[in-house]
Amino acid sequence: MSLGILARKVGMTQLFVDARAVGATVIEAQPSRIVQIKIEAKDGYNALQLGYDEVPDRKVTRPLRGHYQKAGVSTHRYLHEVRVDDPSAYKVGDPIGVEIFSEGDKIDVSGTSRGLGFQGVMKRWNFAGGPKTHGSCFHRRPGSVGNSALPGRVVKGKKLPGHTGARRITVKGATILRVDRERNLVVLKGSTPGPRGGVLELRKSHG
Amino acid sequence: MDDILRSVEKNYLQERSEEFSPGDLVKVHERISEGAKERIQVFEGIVLKESGSGTRKMVTVRKISSGIGVEKTFPFHSPKIERIELVKKSDVRQARPYYLRRLRRSS
Numbered sequence: 001m002s003l004g005i006l007a008r009k010v011g012m013t014q015l016f017v018d019a020r021a022v023g024a025t026v027i028e029a030q031p032s033r034i035v036q037i038k039i040e041a042k043d044g045y046n047a048l049q050l051g052y053d054e055v056p057d058r059k060v061t062r063p064l065r066g067h068y069q070k071a072g073v074s075t076h077r078y079l080h081e082v083r084v085d086d087p088s089a090y091k092v093g094d095p096i097g098v099e100i101f102s103e104g105d106k107i108d109v110s111g112t113s114r115g116l117g118f119q120g121v122m123k124r125w126n127f128a129g130g131p132k133t134h135g136s137c138f139h140r141r142p143g144s145v146g147n148s149a150l151p152g153r154v155v156k157g158k159k160l161p162g163h164t165g166a167r168r169i170t171v172k173g174a175t176i177l178r179v180d181r182e183r184n185l186v187v188l189k190g191s192t193p194g195p196r197g198g199v200l201e202l203r204k205s206h207g
Numbered sequence: 208m209d210d211i212l213r214s215v216e217k218n219y220l221q222e223r224s225e226e227f228s229p230g231d232l233v234k235v236h237e238r239i240s241e242g243a244k245e246r247i248q249v250f251e252g253i254v255l256k257e258s259g260s261g262t263r264k265m266v267t268v269r270k271i272s273s274g275i276g277v278e279k280t281f282p283f284h285s286p287k288i289e290r291i292e293l294v295k296k297s298d299v300r301q302a303r304p305y306y307l308r309r310l311r312r313s314s
Contacts, residue, residue: 013216015215016219019286
């Protein structure tokens with residue numbers, strides 16, 4: 001039940017906080033617009049539907065265009081929903097931006113991690129692998145994957161090679177170092193998932 | 208994108224003279240805190256190299272301390288660096304005068 005917005009990762013840098021060098025991520029969040037307000041009586045729950053990243057009409061499908069038109073909001077590339085406790089405090093068309101955060105806040109950041117393709121077990125699951133030398137014929141292989149007749153199969157969930165990355169990752173409790181309302185920037189301590197220019201979801205942490 | 212990063216970094220840069228260049232003799236005044244006390248330590252030596260840009264700029268200074276070559280790399284924009292004072296300009300052609308490491312003191 002916490003307010004959040006979509007944003008784009010600008011990149012990382014190093015800043016001095018209390019005379020200590022700290023890795024920081026700069027995130028740009030042009031204000032999102034409220035496209036639809038969902039209320040419990042009608043939709044079963046209270047939420048705001050937000051549009052992020054304004055694009056020309058032709059970039060969205062006609063049904064979506066109608067949806068934006070109904071709200072009287074220009075078209076956006078992304079729609080996303082955040083739960084709120086009191087939907088009556090908001091109005092369709094209102095902007096929501098970085099002003100919901102302030103310095104020192106803890107936030108959760110979700111995004112899609114970089115896709116690494118099909119990877120072996122050492123990169124994907126941090127297996128140790130075998131010795132490189134001394135006649136070893138066992139370099140980067142996964143080793144044994146299970147027992148014999150009992151259970152006679154490989155257990156489900158066994159860590160094996162496969163497609164790595166490109167999945168949703170959430171960083172919890174990241175500290176906000178700075179909020180720049182004029183330029184719609186949030187500077188975060190630490191790293192966030194995904195490449196520069198990737199879309200991130202910023203939410204207030206609770207607990 | 209990079210413009211945004213640079214503008215964010217700008218707020219964290221220290222305003223200090225960048226007049227020295229590699230090969231020059233400088234004094235680096237570094238604030239050192241030992242428990243509650245804070246004092247300033249001076250490291251005097253020859254600038255061996257500058258690397259990085261923005262908040263990540265580092266300066267390596269070399270000196271001969273009791274007969275042993277000592278190199279120390281400082282984060283140029285750290286608030287712990289009080290100031291960097293130019294003592295003597297020198298005439299060095301390389302951007303990174305590593306050859307100084309091989310030189311013996313002439314006296």
